[in-house]
Every structure is written in C-alpha cells, then in structure tokens.
Amino acid sequence: MYFDSFDHTLWPYLFILLAGVLPTAVWRWIGVVLVGNISDDSEWLVLVRCVATALVAAVIAQLIFQPTGALATFPFEVRVGAAILGFIAFLCFGRRLFVAIVVAEVALLTGYALY
Amino acid sequence: MSQADASDTDSLYDWSWFARGMAQVFSLPALILISAFVGFGGLAREAGISLGQLIFMVPTVWALPSHLILVSGIAAGVPLLAIIPAVALAAVRMMPMTMALVPEIRVPGSKAWHLLLVSNMIAITAWMHTIQKAPEIPRPGRLPFFAGFAGIMMVATTVVSGLVHQLAATFPVPVMAALYFLTPIYFAASSWNTARVKAEHLALILGFALGPLLFIVVPQANILFAGIIGGFAAFAFHKIASRGKGS
Structure with a gap:
C-alpha cells in the first residue's frame, strides 16, 4: 500500500498514523512500561542514560557528517571543522551554549565564503 | 482508583510549573527547534504533503528524524510496509530516552497512564531541556514543566512549519544551512552539560x-x-x- 493508494481523503492521515506515529510512539510506551519498577537510584538508569546519550551523539554525528537539505551543499571539511571549533570554544569558555552556537555558525559561514 | 482523577493529579503535581514550562518558548533551545521546523515545512511542501497532513503529522509523530524518513519515503513512493521499519529503527532511541526521563519527572503517586500520556511528548529538545532543568524544579513541578514546554513547542513548530508550507517561503541556501547547523551544535553542547x-x-x-x-x-x-x-x-x-x- 502506498501514500496515494486510495482516493479517500482520510487515507493519507491513516498512512501517516501507521507509518510515522505508531512506529515512533510505541518505543515511548515500551520505555514507560520497562522503567516502571526500576527505582530512581538504580545503577541500571546509568546504563540507560549512557545508551540514550550515545544514541543522541550518533544523531548529532549524522546531522553533521550526512546532513540533508541546504547544509549538504556545504563542504564536509567546513561542516566538521566548524562543529569542532564551536565545541572547543564551548569547553574553553565556561560551557555556554551561546558560545558554541556563535563560534560554530561564524566558522561555518566563514568557511563557506572562503571555499 | 477510588478518587476522581482530576483531584488526584491536582494534589500530585504542582501545575503552576506548566506555565513556567510554556514560558520556555522564549529560550534558545526553543528557538533552535523552531528553526529546524522552518526547514521541515519547506521539505514537506516539496514532497507534496498537504497543509492539513503537515499539521497532523508534526505533533503526532513528534520526532524530527521520524518526520524526515516519513516525508522522504512518501516523496519517493516507498510502500507503507517499508516505511514502518525504517521509522521504527530511527525511533528506538525514544525508549532509553523515555526511561531516562520518567524517573526525573514522576512522583511517588504517579499513575502509569499519566506517564504514558506525557511520554508522547518526548523528543530530543524537550527531553534534554527538562533533564537539564529538573534539579532546579521541585519534583511535583517537573511533569507539568515538561508538559508545558513540550506542549508549547508542539504548537509553535506546527504553526511555523505550516506558515512556511503555506507561504512557500524560501530562504537563501547559506541561511538555511546555518539554521540546520544550530541543531547538532545545540544537541552536543546541551548533552555535555546535562x-x-x-x-x-x-x-x-x-x-x-x-x-x-x-x-x-x-x-x-x-x-x-x-x-x-x-x-x-x-x-x-x-x-x-x-x-x-x-x-
């Protein structure tokens, strides 16, 4: 079955529900059920946080290494270099989000202009 | 449950934090997430998604990687049964994220259905922002804070992506690239601090x-x-x- 398989106006919404909403939401529900009996100071939660953090880190890497849309037109070296510069500045200057953003964005656009 | 649910949840949670969560719509993380959905509104339009479908999918799917897979799958004419596993695979991270957030926001009397309901609002930005703010929030205020922040973000991103879709707004490539770049930098810095x-x-x-x-x-x-x-x-x-x- 495809997005345009049926003419009914509600079909695309059902398609979105089946293909997008449920496969995403089901993991949240499983998470709620699994964490139900784990106590708040359990060591298991350190493992869970480590896995969650590593997953988010892999998403971050994908957004920089294999971006979609406009960012994909920027050279690889510019994207990675700007991200590294921004993160180093963040670590050196009080771990402020604002510093990371400004340095990374300035580096990104400067790199783009120079290439 | 012997008592009415309404009075139950009223005494369990401090709902004054719901408004304070909503007020976080004027925060840097909120601005960054909204920027990401500027790009998504344009992408959805190019993929042939109608305004109604966009408004439906933004808050119900509520995870940008899932959105991107769904929309690009639709645009490429991928069958339903092939999109489902691709989206499910990209969304597995929701499980450990939920398991990390729930112990932060639950109170001793929290019912499973309270947590199931708010779990539908979990996505990286609201998750990260709430975990970061949680130590400063009294426990009964945490679930309302999360719901308020995630709720206002659902509304704001739906409105913004809908506007971009409707106006067919286009921006110069470097501007769009700079907007996209905000997200990974924010995620990296924020998870380091969290x-x-x-x-x-x-x-x-x-x-x-x-x-x-x-x-x-x-x-x-x-x-x-x-x-x-x-x-x-x-x-x-x-x-x-x-x-x-x-x-």
Missing part, C-alpha cells in the same frame, strides 16, 4: 565517533548500534571507575 556522571561524556564521544564509522558497516542501523555499543562501553567504564574508587 551529563551527571563522567561516563555520559564518554558515551557522547563514543556515540559521535561510532555513528559515522558504523555507517560503513551497517548503514541502515548505524545509529542504533553506535548507541548500544557506545552506551554499554561507557557504562563498563563507569562500573570499573566506581569499583576503583569504592571500598
């Missing part, structure tokens, strides 16, 4: 390095594998380090 133990910093570094490396080996599931391998390795480090320090 870490409670050193092992989470290690998990962040490992996940970042393993993601692209594993793409070469398992291109469909590199994020999942990077998360599991990186997360378990960081946890092993945590166990070894705490054993050395302990008795």
Whole structure:
C-alpha cells in the first residue's frame, strides 16, 4: 500500500498514523512500561542514560557528517571543522551554549565564503 | 482508583510549573527547534504533503528524524510496509530516552497512564531541556514543566512549519544551512552539560565517533548500534571507575 493508494481523503492521515506515529510512539510506551519498577537510584538508569546519550551523539554525528537539505551543499571539511571549533570554544569558555552556537555558525559561514 | 482523577493529579503535581514550562518558548533551545521546523515545512511542501497532513503529522509523530524518513519515503513512493521499519529503527532511541526521563519527572503517586500520556511528548529538545532543568524544579513541578514546554513547542513548530508550507517561503541556501547547523551544535553542547556522571561524556564521544564509522558497516542501523555499543562501553567504564574508587 502506498501514500496515494486510495482516493479517500482520510487515507493519507491513516498512512501517516501507521507509518510515522505508531512506529515512533510505541518505543515511548515500551520505555514507560520497562522503567516502571526500576527505582530512581538504580545503577541500571546509568546504563540507560549512557545508551540514550550515545544514541543522541550518533544523531548529532549524522546531522553533521550526512546532513540533508541546504547544509549538504556545504563542504564536509567546513561542516566538521566548524562543529569542532564551536565545541572547543564551548569547553574553553565556561560551557555556554551561546558560545558554541556563535563560534560554530561564524566558522561555518566563514568557511563557506572562503571555499 | 477510588478518587476522581482530576483531584488526584491536582494534589500530585504542582501545575503552576506548566506555565513556567510554556514560558520556555522564549529560550534558545526553543528557538533552535523552531528553526529546524522552518526547514521541515519547506521539505514537506516539496514532497507534496498537504497543509492539513503537515499539521497532523508534526505533533503526532513528534520526532524530527521520524518526520524526515516519513516525508522522504512518501516523496519517493516507498510502500507503507517499508516505511514502518525504517521509522521504527530511527525511533528506538525514544525508549532509553523515555526511561531516562520518567524517573526525573514522576512522583511517588504517579499513575502509569499519566506517564504514558506525557511520554508522547518526548523528543530530543524537550527531553534534554527538562533533564537539564529538573534539579532546579521541585519534583511535583517537573511533569507539568515538561508538559508545558513540550506542549508549547508542539504548537509553535506546527504553526511555523505550516506558515512556511503555506507561504512557500524560501530562504537563501547559506541561511538555511546555518539554521540546520544550530541543531547538532545545540544537541552536543546541551548533552555535555546535562551529563551527571563522567561516563555520559564518554558515551557522547563514543556515540559521535561510532555513528559515522558504523555507517560503513551497517548503514541502515548505524545509529542504533553506535548507541548500544557506545552506551554499554561507557557504562563498563563507569562500573570499573566506581569499583576503583569504592571500598
């Protein structure tokens, strides 16, 4: 079955529900059920946080290494270099989000202009 | 449940924090997430998604990677049964994210259905922002704070992506690229600051390095594998380090 398989106006919404909403939401529900009996100071939660953090880190890497849309037109070296510069500045200057953003964005656009 | 649910939840949670969560719509993380949905509104339009469908999918799917897979799948004419596993694979991270957030926001009397209901609002930005703010919020205020922030973000991103879709707004390439670039930088800096133990910093570094490396080996599931391998390795480090320090 495809997005345009049926003419009914509600079909695309059902398609979105089946293909997008449920496969995403089901993991949240499983998470709620699994964490139900784990106590708040359990060591298991350190493992869970480590896995969650590593997953988010892999998403971050994908957004920089294999971006979609406009960012994909920027050279690889510019994207990675700007991200590294921004993160180093963040670590050196009080771990402020604002510093990371400004340095990374300035580096990104400067790199783009120079290439 | 013997008492009315309404009075139950009123006494369990401090709902004054709901408004304070909503007020976070004027925060840097909110601005960054809204920027990401500027791009998504345009992408959805190009993919042939109608305004109504866009308005429906933004808050119900509520995870940008799932949105992107769904919309690009629709645009490419991918069948339903092929989109489902792709979206499910990209959304596995919702499970450990939920398991990490729930202990932060639940109170001793929290019912499973309260948590199931708010879990539908979990996505990286609201998750990260709430975990970061949680220590400053009294426990009964945390679930309302999360619901208020995630709720206003659902509304704001739906409105903004809908506007971009409707106006067919286009922006110069460098502007769009700069907007897209905000998201990974925010995620990286914020998860570094959110870490409670050193092992989470290690998990962040490992996940970042393993993601692209594993793409070469398992291109469909590199994020999942990077998360599991990186997360378990960081946890092993945590166990070894705490054993050395302990008795």
